[in-house]
Amino acid sequence: xxxxxxxxxxxxxxxxxxxxxxxxxxxxxxxxxxxxxxxxxxxxxxxxxxxxxxxxxxxxxxxxxxxxxxxxxxxxxxxxxxxxxxxxxxxxxxxxxxxxxxxxxxxxxxxxxxxxxxxxxxxxxxxxxxxxxxxxxxxxxxxxxxxxxxxxxxxxxxxxxxxxxxxxxxxxxxxxxx
Amino acid sequence: xxxxxxxxxxxxxxxxxxxxxxxxxxxxxxxxxxxxxxxxxxxxxxxxxxxxxxxxxxxxxxxxxxxxxxxxxxxxxxxxxxxxxxxxxxxxxxxxxxxxxxxxxxxxxxxxxxxxxxxxxxxxxxxxxxxxxxxxxxxxxxxxxxxxxxxxxxxxxxxxxxxxxxxxxxxxxxxxxxxxxxxxxxxxxxxxxxxxxxxxxxxxxxxxxxxxxxxxxxxxxxxxxxxxxxxxxxxxxxxxxxxxxxxxxxxxxxxxxxxxxxxxxxxxxxxxxxxxxxxxxxxxxxxxxxxxxxxxxxxxxxxxxxxxxxxxxxxxxxxxxxxxxxxxxxxxxxxxxxxxxxxxxxxxxxxxxxxxxxxxx
Numbered sequence: 001x002x003x004x005x006x007x008x009x010x011x012x013x014x015x016x017x018x019x020x021x022x023x024x025x026x027x028x029x030x031x032x033x034x035x036x037x038x039x040x041x042x043x044x045x046x047x048x049x050x051x052x053x054x055x056x057x058x059x060x061x062x063x064x065x066x067x068x069x070x071x072x073x074x075x076x077x078x079x080x081x082x083x084x085x086x087x088x089x090x091x092x093x094x095x096x097x098x099x100x101x102x103x104x105x106x107x108x109x110x111x112x113x114x115x116x117x118x119x120x121x122x123x124x125x126x127x128x129x130x131x132x133x134x135x136x137x138x139x140x141x142x143x144x145x146x147x148x149x150x151x152x153x154x155x156x157x158x159x160x161x162x163x164x165x166x167x168x169x170x171x172x173x174x175x176x177x178x
Numbered sequence: 179x180x181x182x183x184x185x186x187x188x189x190x191x192x193x194x195x196x197x198x199x200x201x202x203x204x205x206x207x208x209x210x211x212x213x214x215x216x217x218x219x220x221x222x223x224x225x226x227x228x229x230x231x232x233x234x235x236x237x238x239x240x241x242x243x244x245x246x247x248x249x250x251x252x253x254x255x256x257x258x259x260x261x262x263x264x265x266x267x268x269x270x271x272x273x274x275x276x277x278x279x280x281x282x283x284x285x286x287x288x289x290x291x292x293x294x295x296x297x298x299x300x301x302x303x304x305x306x307x308x309x310x311x312x313x314x315x316x317x318x319x320x321x322x323x324x325x326x327x328x329x330x331x332x333x334x335x336x337x338x339x340x341x342x343x344x345x346x347x348x349x350x351x352x353x354x355x356x357x358x359x360x361x362x363x364x365x366x367x368x369x370x371x372x373x374x375x376x377x378x379x380x381x382x383x384x385x386x387x388x389x390x391x392x393x394x395x396x397x398x399x400x401x402x403x404x405x406x407x408x409x410x411x412x413x414x415x416x417x418x419x420x421x422x423x424x425x426x427x428x429x430x431x432x433x434x435x436x437x438x439x440x441x442x443x444x445x446x447x448x449x450x451x452x453x454x455x456x457x458x459x460x461x462x463x464x465x466x467x468x469x470x471x472x473x474x475x476x477x478x479x480x481x482x483x484x485x486x487x488x489x490x491x492x493x494x495x496x497x498x499x500x501x502x503x504x505x506x507x508x509x510x511x512x513x514x515x516x517x518x519x520x521x522x523x524x525x526x527x528x529x530x531x532x533x534x535x536x537x538x539x
Contacts, residue, residue: 022184022355025184025355026184029182029184029357034357035184035356035357036354036355036356037184037354037355037356038350038353038354038355039353039354041209041210041293041349041353060442061356061439062439062440062441062442062443062444062446062518063439063440063443063515063517063518064350064354064356064439065350065515065517067517
């Protein structure tokens with residue numbers, strides 16, 4: 001079996017899940033792997049769940065649409081209800097418990113519950129719960145080298161937003177140590 | 179070559195068009211191609227080009243007609259319903275022998291349809307993109323890298339044969355990001371000169387005319403016959419396809435664009451189960467890559483065409499296979515993307531049929 005990680009990041013629009021997906025995709029790119037990033041752009045974006053699919057693989061990626069993720073970052077109730085049951089055997093779920101009331105049964109996977117939005121607010125950057133979740137996912141799966149994660153962040157945050165880069169890196173650390 | 183960057187298909191098309199020497203873009207917003215026009219709006223002024231959001235899709239294609247008649251590399255983009263509106267203008271471009279590139283980032287139809295990915299404009303692109311006796315060269319990229327690369331070929335082929343060229347993408351390819359290595363930029367001044375353009379002759383040569391109106395039947399017939407000789411040359415020299423494990427395959431899948439990626443996964447899974455499946459991926463839809471399919475006729479036992487529509491390209495596959503083997507079809511429509519498992523299920527069915535037919539012998 002090839003070394004592949006299929007990730008779904010899902011939540012409300014505005015939580016930065018597409019950005020967190022891009023961060024993971026850039027990690028793959030930096031390590032010279034095959035990478036795809038596919039956002040949902042349909043009507044569901046305007047209601048419950050905005051999500052994106054990210055694939056990292058050592059082989060060319062067939063379908064970029066992830067139906068059964070190996071890893072799920074869920075940042076609201078509809079997202080975890082929809083995707084937790086279809087996570088693969090041995091997969092990982094990162095659930096933002098500030099925004100999720102109850103986690104559905106997913107005995108096939110490891111579920112990590114953390115109050116990411118609350119943690120972000122406590123640290124003074126409430127918009128970065130997405131990055132805390134990404135950091136936590138990295139701590140669980142080590143989907144790339146640690147150094148790569150920070151290099152990827154530098155690719156994702158535009159140079160003119162240097163102060164945001166520092167905050168994003170802090171958020172990563174919080175997630176990695178959560 | 180530059181460093182690899184992550185780009186959306188729509189953005190890669192736009193950036194590469196500029197690098198291929200396109201300096202005139204006329205568009206109108208429609209999901210799922212809007213990022214293309216938005217990117218052009220941002221970048222085109224920085225390279226001294228013209229970006230214009232037209233008042234309609236019809237206006238946009240006629241602006242392409244005008245810029246092309248003046249010798250420029252010009253482009254427009256839209257998604258399915260908007261491309262239908264461009265049909266008239268594309269026919270006029272063919273009738274006037276004007277090069278130009280039209281992008282269709284397809285969505286579900288008919289009518290306003292939906293905004294999810296689709297391939298249901300295959301017939302429109304390859305058969306009837308406007309009225310009259312004419313064809314359109316159609317490229318079908320399957321990755322963001324290929325979207326970036328094929329733009330160069332699209333402009334080159336358009337200029338070489340003086341014909342409009344379409345890049346037929348879909349919402350999935352337009353919206354997804356993949357690593358892409360952008361090619362060197364070509365300066366418009368370095369492109370081959372055109373001697374037929376209407377950009378002012380300064381009394382140094384006879385004037386040129388760009389026109390599609392010919393009221394004498396014999397004149398129009400002569401022009402159409404001449405144009406079809408060019409089409410014949412295109413059919414002979416411009417067919418393109420990629421084959422994947424097709425050489426020894428019992429079951430040959432035929433799929434283009436986004437669907438071909440899904441089929442590639444299904445073919446790999448079928449091989450893991452011991453089913454000899456393979457894939458032919460047309461890169462040009464017109465000219466249809468007949469040669470690539472014909473090459474598999476001696477070894478293949480069955481064909482399976484997979485599309486995001488109700489079955490359109492399957493007609494072209496059947497024309498080439500011409501009854502030599504069964505040609506089956508699997509498709510999803512309305513914006514639903516088929517899964518590798520669904521396609522694998524269909525491959526298994528065909529494999530079982532082949533086995534039982536063998537048992538009957």
